[in-house]
Structure formats: C-alpha cells, structure tokens
Amino acid sequence: MPPTVKPLLQRQTVTAMVAEYIAAKIVGGEYPGGHQIRQEAIAAELGVSRIPVREALLQLEAEGLVVIRTHRGAVVSDLSADDAIDLFDARLLLEPFLVKKAIARMSNQDIVNVERALQDYEAAIARGDPKELSRLNWAFHTALLEPSMRPRSMAVLQTLYSSADRYLRLQIEPLKAQTKALQEHRDIFEAYRLRDAVETSRLLKKHVADAAEEIVSQLKRGEAAG
Amino acid sequence: MPPTVKPLLQRQTVTAMVAEYIAAKIVGGEYPGGHQIRQEAIAAELGVSRIPVREALLQLEAEGLVVIRTHRGAVVSDLSADDAIDLFDARLLLEPFLVKKAIARMSNQDIVNVERALQDYEAAIARGDPKELSRLNWAFHTALLEPSMRPRSMAVLQTLYSSADRYLRLQIEPLKAQTKALQEHRDIFEAYRLRDAVETSRLLKKHVADAAEEIVSQLKRGEAAG
DNA sequence: CAATGAAATATTGGATACGATCGTACAAGA
DNA sequence: TCTTGTACGATCGTATCCAATATTTCATTG
Missing domain, CATH: 1.10.10.10 (Winged helix-like DNA-binding domain superfamily/Winged helix DNA-binding domain)
Incomplete structure (x- = not known):
C-alpha cells in the first residue's frame, strides 16, 4: 500500500x-x-x-x-498502424477483464475517486490543454481499474498506454471526439456506480475499441500518404 | 528482421x-x-x-x-499468491488470443520451428537441468506465438514470464508435472499443426491455467505455513 | 569511375571520484 | 520511560574523465 x-x-x-x-x-x-x-x-x-x-x-x-x-x-520508436493494433488489442483484453475484477472488490471510496477523476477530466476539456487532457483521460481509466488490486496487470497497461500516448492526440484532439469520449466516460461511470460489471465491461471495451479504430485509420491514412 | x-x-x-x-x-x-x-x-x-x-x-x-x-x-520483488494470480490471469488472456492470430498467419516454416522447439524441450527433460527446462519451455511458447507478428504483446508476455520465472520451478520440477506438461505440449502442437485455431487456443489456455493453479496453490500453502 | 580498405571523427559504454540522502544509534529533555 | 533532536555511517545519485565501438571520409586500386 x-x-x-x-x-x-x-x-x-x-x-x-x-x-x-x-x-x-x-x-x-x-x-x-x-x-x-x-x-x-x-x-x-x-x-x-x-x-x-x-x-x-x-x-x-x-x-x-x-x-x-x-x-x-x-x-x-516508430509506431506503425500494425503496432497500434497490437497495443490496443492487448488493452482490449486487459481492461474489460480488470474492470470486472475491480467492481467485484470496490468500496464506496473507490467510486468517489472515479467520480473525481471524471470531474477533473470534464474540467480539463473546458480548458483544452491536450497534454493535460491525455493525462486525465488515463487517470480516469486508472481509477476505474485500481480497485482490482492487480498491480502487475496495471503496470502492463501503463506501458501499453505510454507507448501509444503520442498517438492518442490523433483521436483526442478533435472537439467532436472529446464530447463523444466524455459521454462515454459518463456512461461507463454510471454503470460502474451501479456495480453492473457486465455492462461496464462492455461499455469500456467499446470505448477503447472506438478510439483504437479512429487512431488506426488515421495512421493508415498517414502511411498511405507516405 | x-x-x-x-x-x-x-x-x-x-x-x-x-x-x-x-x-x-x-x-x-x-x-x-x-x-x-x-x-x-x-x-x-x-x-x-x-x-x-x-x-x-x-x-x-x-x-x-x-x-x-x-x-x-x-x-x-516478492511474489505473493495474489501476484501470481495477477500475472497468470494476464497470460491467460494474451496467449490464447495471440495463438489464434499466429495460426491465421503462420507458414510451414513456423510449424517446423515449433516442432524443433518441442523436440528441444523433450530432450531437455531427459537431461533434467531445471534452468534449461524453464528456458526451453518458454521457447516453445514463444515459437507458438511468434507468427502472430505482435511484437508489443510478445514483449509484455516476456516481462510477465520473467516475473514469474522464479516460481515456475514449483510446477516444473516434479517429474510427474514434467511428463504432464510434455504431453500437453504435444497435444498443443498437434492442433497447431492442423491449423485448428480454436482447439489450439483452448488447449493452450488449459495448459497455462493448470500450471497457474499448481503454482498458486503451492504459494498459498507456503504463505499459510509462514 | 566504382569498389574496397584504412584512418579520422563522433558517439556511446564504463571507471573513478565526490556530494547528497537516508537509516540508525545514541544522547538529552519532558 | 517515552519522545525528540543530532551525529554518524552506509548507500545511493551525479559529474568528470577514459576506453571501446560505430560511422564517416578519403585515399588507393582494379
């Protein structure tokens, strides 16, 4: 501890x-x-x-x-579209799994922590600093998974995230994507708060998958353009 | 390359x-x-x-x-039973996933490589050097997953493996476990050779899960004993 | 003129030396 | 006796200097 x-x-x-x-x-x-x-x-x-x-x-x-x-x-290190797929597929396996474990163990205090992370993220959108936004986005995800008490898996996710961090702005910067992500975060939190493990896991998976798809398609476009 | x-x-x-x-x-x-x-x-x-x-x-x-x-x-770093569960759960998610991807992409040469790794492992059992056995066991797993072309996920698995490596001997040293593991390796290779992704994945998952259970139970016994 | 090989240069890897930080033992006071 | 402050030793973190390796340049040769 x-x-x-x-x-x-x-x-x-x-x-x-x-x-x-x-x-x-x-x-x-x-x-x-x-x-x-x-x-x-x-x-x-x-x-x-x-x-x-x-x-x-x-x-x-x-x-x-x-x-x-x-x-x-x-x-x-250069991140190809293939690399991005690699990284995000791993995240897509680990995060939904961990969030189920988290919900099984979480206390009310953990819910408060997630809510605070969500509010911080919301506040950052107003200010619009992309670096801060990326950090707080990840802080929200981390807060969701923290109660799982899986430090090794969390460490793995941390490295996966920082490897891909550079390219998150491809997905995180457009204003439309921001409001979409925010709404998804809210939905995830709502299911989380209700301790609905299956639904939370499903929403989280979709949330990550959508972001991944956006980034990969942008990278592919970039690679095609040379 | x-x-x-x-x-x-x-x-x-x-x-x-x-x-x-x-x-x-x-x-x-x-x-x-x-x-x-x-x-x-x-x-x-x-x-x-x-x-x-x-x-x-x-x-x-x-x-x-x-x-x-x-x-x-x-x-x-000390590995508790909880840590072992953490590490092996992550492996249990990643390895079956990767082996499916590998089978989808593998060439005949890849099958030869796996077969060679299997033979090396078999030969090592006869000699009985535990350190060598651990290395070749992992080499077999790596050979299975290599054709997936997922270097990032493979790197993650590598760290998961080396974190748990110390404790594999709990499971790998007894002669009975060795023959069991060898038979499982053979079964996995057989399904792999036939490009049966679902069956290979299933067998691999069970293989890892059995090993995990053995190690975790031994660790718990050790922790209870103090 | 292209290709090969050797010297020069740049960059990284490692050793030694010094300063900063932490843990602990011990003394002084409440 | 328990707490608090201080001095000491052990250990780590960093700077400076030297050695080994890779890359580049340039001369030489076919």
Whole structure:
C-alpha cells in the first residue's frame, strides 16, 4: 500500500526529470519516430551529465518510447498502424477483464475517486490543454481499474498506454471526439456506480475499441500518404 | 528482421552481463524475495564499477524482478499468491488470443520451428537441468506465438514470464508435472499443426491455467505455513 | 569511375571520484 | 520511560574523465 499522503516537496531525481523531459518531447511530437536521441545534446540542453540521460533512456526503453541498440544509441520508436493494433488489442483484453475484477472488490471510496477523476477530466476539456487532457483521460481509466488490486496487470497497461500516448492526440484532439469520449466516460461511470460489471465491461471495451479504430485509420491514412 | 547469422564472438555489454548475473541469482533462489541488492557488493563481486550494476538493476526493474526506491536501493520483488494470480490471469488472456492470430498467419516454416522447439524441450527433460527446462519451455511458447507478428504483446508476455520465472520451478520440477506438461505440449502442437485455431487456443489456455493453479496453490500453502 | 580498405571523427559504454540522502544509534529533555 | 533532536555511517545519485565501438571520409586500386 502506497503512503496516503504524498510528500509536499517531492524530491525528484535528475534521472526522473530527464525522463519526463524527453518523454514530453516525444509525446509532443518534437522528436518524431526514428529521431536519433544524442545523449550529449540532451545533457548540454539541461545542464546535466550524460549519466542521468542514459538512465532516463533505459526507463523510456522499458516504456516502449525508444529503442536502444548497443553503441548505436537511442532512437524514438516508430509506431506503425500494425503496432497500434497490437497495443490496443492487448488493452482490449486487459481492461474489460480488470474492470470486472475491480467492481467485484470496490468500496464506496473507490467510486468517489472515479467520480473525481471524471470531474477533473470534464474540467480539463473546458480548458483544452491536450497534454493535460491525455493525462486525465488515463487517470480516469486508472481509477476505474485500481480497485482490482492487480498491480502487475496495471503496470502492463501503463506501458501499453505510454507507448501509444503520442498517438492518442490523433483521436483526442478533435472537439467532436472529446464530447463523444466524455459521454462515454459518463456512461461507463454510471454503470460502474451501479456495480453492473457486465455492462461496464462492455461499455469500456467499446470505448477503447472506438478510439483504437479512429487512431488506426488515421495512421493508415498517414502511411498511405507516405 | 534480425540478422540471419549471429556474430560468432558476440560482444556483450557489461550491463547485460551483470543483468544476467543478477537475474540468475534471483531465479535460482539465491536472492530470495525481499533481499536487498547492494550495488557496491555486486560491483566488487564482479570486478566492475557500480554504473553497469545500476543500469542492470533498471532493466530488471522493468522486467519486474526487483523494485527500486530512490536512495533506498533495489529489493528483490516478492511474489505473493495474489501476484501470481495477477500475472497468470494476464497470460491467460494474451496467449490464447495471440495463438489464434499466429495460426491465421503462420507458414510451414513456423510449424517446423515449433516442432524443433518441442523436440528441444523433450530432450531437455531427459537431461533434467531445471534452468534449461524453464528456458526451453518458454521457447516453445514463444515459437507458438511468434507468427502472430505482435511484437508489443510478445514483449509484455516476456516481462510477465520473467516475473514469474522464479516460481515456475514449483510446477516444473516434479517429474510427474514434467511428463504432464510434455504431453500437453504435444497435444498443443498437434492442433497447431492442423491449423485448428480454436482447439489450439483452448488447449493452450488449459495448459497455462493448470500450471497457474499448481503454482498458486503451492504459494498459498507456503504463505499459510509462514 | 566504382569498389574496397584504412584512418579520422563522433558517439556511446564504463571507471573513478565526490556530494547528497537516508537509516540508525545514541544522547538529552519532558 | 517515552519522545525528540543530532551525529554518524552506509548507500545511493551525479559529474568528470577514459576506453571501446560505430560511422564517416578519403585515399588507393582494379
């Protein structure tokens, strides 16, 4: 069980900061797929040594954001339409399964947590910051699954999500998609609140599948265009 | 596509060697769950600096073998019965799904590869080296799923497997379990060879579920005993 | 002129050295 | 006796420096 209060002044390690910095560049599209990441360039940019940069890259490799080859450095991993299908199929298996387990175990406090996540997501749509929106979207999904008490599966989902994170904006940015996603989130929460495991699972599956289809079709269009 | 010929004198990086060294200690039971891994101790033991040790630990953390907390070092992650259920449930979702995809795409060469993996596994039983047996068991599973062309899902399964690897010997060591597993492997291969996706998937699911049940019950017994 | 091979350069991998952080033992006060 | 503060040692995190490897450039040769 993690501590209930998070430290006010959380001392982040430099490695973690560098990892966030690089991840933000990748997710933000500044480092496109195939881009070579030069350790020294990053180090100079941030005024740190190369070692935390290397360790950050190792973590990002575990998250699937970059690929490291010996003595050849790190390259931003490219996500093909096939990769997206791969990632989302795995999510489509795990999330509906986990949400059923979650509903079987959840307390009233868990419902409150999900509701709060939903409200945060709603509020973010008004502001319209895409990076924030992506984070809160995932926070909602995480809150749904958290009560399942499946830390290993959750960790797997986390990596699947961050691998695909870059491309979520394909689906998450258009205003129409946002209102659709919000309505789906509300529907999911409603079924969740009523502890209807089958319905929640079904809605969640469809929600993820729709997003996947949208992203894959956009990627295919992009690949066809070259 | 990886190179068809592997380099005769494969230059391994020190980090990779250290990672293998530590992983072997963990899987072999020399470092039990909860064991504190001192970077300096490992470094001195192997005559290397602490940096490759740190980076090896980062990789092992990604594989789920250790947990790293800032300024507190790495601890061998303990696998409870609940963790085992978590890991195996995820495998039970992914493997049957992937094997169907594999059968839909596989070539005759893929069937040959699986058959070879099966024969290697059979041969290893005769010799009886448990570490080798575990490796070849997984090689068989991997060969089954490889034609699915789902590298992301395969990577996920790889981490799930290595997290649970330590405890497979609970199930894999008894001679009776070995012959049972071998027969199941043969049955799976037979259905696979005939391209019967539904039957292969069913058999594979049962095969994994049986192993999971065996391990979980043994872990529970251990936990009850304290 | 194309192809091959060797030297130069750039980039990553690893070792040593230093500073920061955490856990613990122990002393002082309530 | 229990709590609180402090000093110490152990361990980790980071910077600087050196070694090994990959890539590029350029000369040489058929």
